[in-house]
Structure formats: structure tokens, C-alpha cells
Amino acid sequence: MTTGNASPESPVRVAVLGAGVRGRDHSRRIRSSGGLITAVAEPDDLRRERLAAEHGLPPEACFRDWRDLVEHAAGQADAVLITTQDDDHADPCVRFAELGLHILCEKPMAPTEPDAARMIAAVERAGVVFAVLHPLRYMPYTDVVKDLIRDGRIGEIVNVEHLEPVGAWHFAHSYVRGNWRREEESSSLLMAKCCHDIDWLSYLIEAQPVRVASFGGLRHFTRDNQPAGAADRCLDCALEPDCPFSAPRLYRSCFGDRDREYWPLSVVTPTLTEGALREALATGPYGRCVYACDNDVVDHQVVALDYGNGVTATHTVTAFTEMGHRRTRIFGTHGSIECDGKQVVVHDFRGHPAVAATTIEVPARAEHGVADHGDGDRAAIAAFLTAVATGDTSRIRSGPRESLASHRVVWAAEQARHDNTTLTVPDPLRAPACTTAAP
Numbered sequence: 001m002t003t004g005n006a007s008p009e010s011p012v013r014v015a016v017l018g019a020g021v022r023g024r025d026h027s028r029r030i031r032s033s034g035g036l037i038t039a040v041a042e043p044d045d046l047r048r049e050r051l052a053a054e055h056g057l058p059p060e061a062c063f064r065d066w067r068d069l070v071e072h073a074a075g076q077a078d079a080v081l082i083t084t085q086d087d088d089h090a091d092p093c094v095r096f097a098e099l100g101l102h103i104l105c106e107k108p109m110a111p112t113e114p115d116a117a118r119m120i121a122a123v124e125r126a127g128v129v130f131a132v133l134h135p136l137r138y139m140p141y142t143d144v145v146k147d148l149i150r151d152g153r154i155g156e157i158v159n160v161e162h163l164e165p166v167g168a169w170h171f172a173h174s175y176v177r178g179n180w181r182r183e184e185e186s187s188s189l190l191m192a193k194c195c196h197d198i199d200w201l202s203y204l205i206e207a208q209p210v211r212v213a214s215f216g217g218l219r220h221f222t223r224d225n226q227p228a229g230a231a232d233r234c235l236d237c238a239l240e241p242d243c244p245f246s247a248p249r250l251y252r253s254c255f256g257d258r259d260r261e262y263w264p265l266s267v268v269t270p271t272l273t274e275g276a277l278r279e280a281l282a283t284g285p286y287g288r289c290v291y292a293c294d295n296d297v298v299d300h301q302v303v304a305l306d307y308g309n310g311v312t313a314t315h316t317v318t319a320f321t322e323m324g325h326r327r328t329r330i331f332g333t334h335g336s337i338e339c340d341g342k343q344v345v346v347h348d349f350r351g352h353p354a355v356a357a358t359t360i361e362v363p364a365r366a367e368h369g370v371a372d373h374g375d376g377d378r379a380a381i382a383a384f385l386t387a388v389a390t391g392d393t394s395r396i397r398s399g400p401r402e403s404l405a406s407h408r409v410v411w412a413a414e415q416a417r418h419d420n421t422t423l424t425v426p427d428p429l430r431a432p433a434c435t436t437a438a439p
């Protein structure tokens with residue numbers, strides 16, 4: 001296995017591909033976990049220079065495109081962090097794996113299975129460490145829930161009900177006006193937002209689904225639902241003050257709040273002034289009426305999952321909520337667990353009629369509200385750095401095979417939704433494609 005110069009004694013050197021929101025956050029986490037940022041590739045001057053300044057990078061370690069970094073990285077980095085957009089993960093992964101660099105990749109691996117398969121072939125051929133950032137697997141909260149299940153506190157799991165409440169303003173920001181609004185330019189909503197959830201359910205249940213069905217669609221954020229008299233931009237709209245999706249109200253409310261100035265405001269305008277925001281809302285994508293965008297991803301979806309071992313689950317994702325932590329109810333043969341990202345409540349039916357409820361508080365360690373996934377991002381990065389430094393990959397919970405397996409469930413669910421059918425999910429390690437399930 002090629003490990004560059006990484007060792008338990010010297011910090012793992014990481015080149016960052018894409019210095020956007022996640023690239024900047026993860027670079028900080030890499031540094032605070034003992035790693036070293038040694039190069040960056042980012043076409044946006046401000047973002048590149050900001051990251052270079054923060055990590056003390058000389059001009060010769062800064063590039064506009066990850067392709068320009070290829071030669072430099074071979075001598076100066078042990079690993080790359082891939083935080084470019086969804087459809088630009090596969091090519092850099094393959095290229096840098098060929099050079100023997102370890103790969104830490106944002107989800108999704110890739111929007112399509114052939115690209116994800118290329119990535120796996122490349123990293124396995126090169127023998128490099130590869131991890132996908134599925135932070136939910138690494139949250140301390142997940143460990144609490146998993147330990148309860150493993151300790152038999154609810155008996156055998158029978159079914160699970162899981163909700164991803166995206167939040168109305170967050171949905172409008174990312175999936176109506178923003179980067180993940182069009183499937184052909186990024187991914188389906190299920191892949192972009194919920195590959196984590198589908199992956200997490202498999203991790204909890206300790207099995208892969210064998211059959212899947214799904215329903216959902218774009219119900220609300222369409223031209224048909226634009227109120228009479230509304231304008232196509234919030235700044236021109238007489239109805240804006242009372243609109244739940246007012247962009248000026250959302251983004252102006254971020255001023256003075258450090259976390260929200262960073263996200264979502266800095267995505268809209270890198271210059272945090274009222275004038276710059278006004279200009280961005282007048283001309284940019286984030287000032288558009290939510291009923292007059294070019295979005296096509298669904299705004300609500302349900303997925304039904306059969307794990308083939310007597311366990312079933314449902315997953316719901318919806319725009320029409322307050323933004324919050326995922327909520328899950330796990331039903332077992334002699335108890336249940338209800339959890340909301342902060343608190344885990346266990347009911348034990350064996351005490352009937354006095355059903356005992358035990359509440360476990362899981363302290364949230366948040367750097368940027370829910371954006372750091374309950375410390376899961378930091379823990380995932382620390383596990384990757386340890387694996388690179390020691391060669392021991394046992395702490396990586398979301399390697400190539402686990403990630404491909406859960407991505408495949410997402411692709412199958414999307415196909416089932418489009419084809420209005422139930423699909424058998426292919427074996428994660430072998431079968432090449434989905435097949436229609438026998439009735």
C-alpha cells in the first residue's frame with residue numbers, strides 16, 4: 001500500500017480540492033485533528049485565497065483546478081480531500097488514487113453507479129485508504145443508539161420509522177434556488193440529502209435492504225403555485241413581506257450571527273454587507289421567487305425498505321418542516337427507542353403495565369449548528385487521518401463498499417419511484433443493476 005510519508009509521528013498532509021463550504025469546514029477539522037493542509041485547488045479567487053491564508057499556504061501550493069494540482073500533490077500530500085460538487089468527485093478520486101494518494105471524499109461518491117464503480121476500482125487497485133463522509137455513522141449519538149440495540153434493550157428490531165426534516169428555508173435555499181435544485185446538475189434529493197439516512201439505517205439495522213419502493217414528487221415549488229401578483233424576484237415582489245420563502249428576510253436575518261453569516265449567507269454573497277446582499281438578490285440565483293426557479297428535485301418523498309430478515313423501515317424526507325435533527329423511532333420485540341438527535345428515550349414493555357421510560361441526553365457538540373452532524377464530521381475525519389497514519393482502516397465506518405451498498409439502495413429507490421414499482425436491490429458486492437421484484 002502506498003502511504004506517502006504519513007506515519008503516526010508526522011502529521012498527515014492533505015490537499016484540498018474545492019474550498020467551498022465543506023472544503024473550508026473540513027480543512028479546519030483536519031487541522032484540529034492533527035492533520036496539515038498543504039495545498040488547495042479552487043477556481044474562486046476569494047475562496048482559494050481565504051483557505052490559503054488560514055492554513056499558511058505559499059502561492060506555489062495554490063491552484064485553480066484540481067487537475068493543476070496533480071503533479072504538486074504527488075510530492076507534497078499524503079491524501080486529498082474531495083469537496084468539489086457531486087459530479088466532480090469521480091475523476092479526481094481516480095486520478096489521485098492512481099498517484100497513490102489516500103482519498104477522503106464528500107458524499108455522494110458520484111451521482112451514477114458507473115462513476116462510483118470507477119472510484120472503487122481505482123482505490124482498490126491502488127490500495128489506498130478511502131472514506132466517504134457519512135458523518136451520521138460517526139456521531140456519539142449513533143453509538144448510544146447502537147449500543148442500546150446491541151445490548152438487547154428493545155429485543156429484536158422489527159421496524160424503524162425515520163424522518164429527515166430538511167426545513168422550509170433550508171430546502172428553498174439548497175434545493176429550490178441553490179446548488180442541488182436540478183437532478184442533472186447534481187443528484188436526486190434522495191442522493192443529495194438522504195444517502196446519509198439510507199446508509200445510517202443499514203448501519204443501525206446491520207443489514208442491507210433487499211427490496212425497496214418509493215413515492216414522492218415536486219408538489220409545491222412550481223410555477224403553478226406562484227401566487228397571483230407575485231414577481232419572479234423577491235426584491236420586486238409586493239407579496240414578499242408575507243411570503244414564507246422571502247429571500248431578503250431569510251438572508252438579512254443572518255447578519256450579526258457568525259454561524260449563519262457563514263452558512264447560508266456566504267453562499268449567497270461572499271461580501272457580508274447589505275449592499276452586496278442586495279446586489280446578489282437582484283441578480284443571482286438566491287433572489288429568485290421559489291415558484292419561478294428551474295428546480296426539478298422532489299420536495300417530499302417516502303421510501304419503504306425491506307431488509308429481508310423480518311425488519312422493515314420507512315424513510316421520509318420533506319421540505320415542509322422546521323429545520324431540525326433527524327427523528328427516528330425504532331420498534332423492537334420488547335421495547336422501543338425514540339430519538340431526535342439530542343435525546344434518546346427507551347421504553348421497555350417488559351414492565352407492563354408500568355412501562356419504564358429511560359431518557360438519555362446526548363450532549364450536542366456543534367461547531368455550526370446541525371451542519372457538523374453532531375460531531376460526526378469531526379469524528380469521521382479523525383478516523384480517516386488515523387487510518388492513513390497507521391495503515392489500520394478498522395476505524396473507518398464508511399469505506400468504499402459500505403458507501404456503494406447504500407448508494408445502490410438510493411439508486412434503486414429512485415428507479416422504483418420513477419417506474420412506480422417495487423425493486424429488488426442488487427447484492428452490494430456483485431450484481432450490476434436493479435431488477436423488478438417478483439410480486
Ligand SMILES: NC(=O)c1ccc[n+]([C@@H]2O[C@H](COP(=O)([O-])OP(=O)(O)OC[C@H]3O[C@@H](n4cnc5c(N)ncnc54)[C@H](O)[C@@H]3O)[C@@H](O)[C@H]2O)c1
Binds near residue numbers: 041043047065066
Ligand atoms: N456530508 C454532508 O452532509 C454534506 C453537506 C453539504 C454538502 N456536501 C457535499 O460536499 C460537496 C461540496 O459541497 P459544498 O456545499 O462545499 O459546495 P460548494 O459549492 O460550496 O463547494 C464546491 C467548491 O468546488 C469548487 N470547484 C469547482 N470546480 C473545481 C475544480 N475543477 N477544482 C477545484 N475546485 C473546484 C467550487 O468553486 C466550489 O468552491 C458536494 O458534493 C456536496 O453534496 C455534503
